[in-house]
Amino acid sequence: MGPFMGSEAVSAGVVTRYQLSTRYEKVYRNVYVPRGYRMTSADKAFAAWLWAARRATLAGLSAAALHGSKWIDAHLPAELNQPHRHKTNGILLHSDALTDDEICVVGGLPATTPARTAYDIGRRRGLKTAVIRLDALMQATDLKPVDIELMADRHRGARGLLQLREAVSLADAGSESPQETLTRLILTDAGLRPKRTQINVFDNDGEFVGRIDMGWDDWLVGVEYDGAQHWEDPDVRAKDIDKQAEYEALGWRIVRVSSDMVRRRPHVIVERTRAALRAAGAPV
Structure with a gap:
């Protein structure tokens, strides 16, 4: 069971007032979840909409979560667009005038459209x-x-x-994680913006080999961000080693990137990528 309105649940006989106070915890006024329930950003968006008596439009990161965006911190406030509403902890209220074509319905809930949502979240301080x-x-x-x-x-x-x-000019729908985005930005800042993202690689018989995070398929140079599972899971690591050998057999040069390199040693990413491109004959 996700977020629900306590008064409605009691009136319907789903829970008693005693059960509501002992087995559930309050998220916002009159909005509850089972004790221990781990709220996602989408759950928090729904809970905030209930708090607003189902009269608000989900906006900002809450709208993004509803549209399916990943990597949104569930600890951040929910966001609603609703003028003249009393403030409450854990909800960020906006009072923007939205036109009809800036609002859509997602999963039965009103939210700003993807374009309007991008317009809102892309203007907030912090380019990366x-x-x-x-x-x-x-x-x-x-x-x-x-x-x-x-x-x-x-x-x-x-x-x-x-x-x-500027953010729009740097954005790429092919990114599958924040770390991939940061890796791409590091290269872009150095004048080495990858030509493509999510590059499908096939062998000489047309069989699918794998998908490279980003790179230059015309020069057969790829950059792969390796998350924790690539180092900690023996099965994943074994597959990575085999895949690397297959890429190299097809002429690819692969630069592997770790979280430590992204955080502390971005120059290493740049140096290794530039060296791979030069070795491939690219004019860098």
Whole structure:
């Protein structure tokens, strides 16, 4: 059972007032979840909508979560667009004037459209965070950069548009994790923006070998971000070793990236990628 309104559950006889106070915990006023329930960002969005008596529009990160964006911290506040509402802890309220084509229904809940959501979250301070969030939203929906640019044109003069436009120019729907986004940004900052993301590789017989996170398929140079599972899971590690050998047999040069390199040694990523491209004959 996810979030529900306590008064409605009691009236319907689903729970008693005693059970409500002992077996459930309050998320917001009159909104409860079972004790120990682990709330996702989408759960928190639904709970906030219930708190608003089902009259608000989900916005910002809550709308992004509803659209399927991953990597949203469930500890961040839920976001609603609803003017003239009393504030409450754990909910960020907006009072923007939304046009009809900036609102849609997702899973029965009103939310800002992907384009409007991108416009909102992409203007918030922090370019890297904005790109990560745009990548995730574009990965989850059919949102295109031009859709966000049109929304920005509609709201000329709004705060944060310069960052939004830069974030859109850096965004890529092929990113499958924040670390992949950060890796791509490190390379882009060094003038080595990958030509493609999620590159499918096939052997000489047309059999699928694997998918490379990002790279230059014209030069057969790829960059792979290895998350914790690639180092800690023996089965995954064994498959990685075999796949690396297959890539190399097909002429690929693969630069492998770790979280430590992203956090502390970005120059190593740049140096190794540039060296691989030079070895392949690329004009860098």
